[in-house]
Amino acid sequence: MKNSLTTIIKVVLAGLFFLCLLDMPYGYYQFIRFVGLIGFAILAYQANQQGKQIEMLIYGVLAILFQPFFKIALGRELWIIVDTIVGIGLILSIWISPKKVQR
Template sequence: MVRTIKLVLAILLFLCLFDMPYGFYQFVRFVALIGFGILAYKANEQKKQTEMVIYGALALLFQPFFKIALGRGIWNIVDVIVALGLTITLFRKNEV
């Protein structure tokens, strides 16, 4: 389940680099909030505090209710960094 969440989030974040309708970005924010929330919860269950804080912070960053206006260029950079980070963690053996 964790691997699937990471893969789906990474794909969605990479798709954000393309010119998509505004509703798609809203959808990504909701999915990211839920996905990163689950990942934070799973990390907490495994006593991985650093990963829990990272996933919790990402859930807050992507949440759709109080939007953080960074501008398209910076959001693209954030999307790529987060998607790459998620992709890298897919290949680790000791994962959350």
């Protein structure tokens, strides 16, 4: 298994995204945007430090998608799909790790 901080961030983010599937108060979704931005920024930084450029790019794009400052309005139905896919992807990424790119 990977770095424990990375694993904790992925599990927490996935759990929070799965809770988005329930009917939560609007403040919860705003909270998720801040936590998503911070969590994905940390994951992007760690991926960059490990030389995993594709992971870094994916986490960077997700940080931008979830950032709370310039909200991306996808609509409730599309956000449910995004939250589900990202949550499942985070859980799977704990066990499935792409090989480090050699330079």
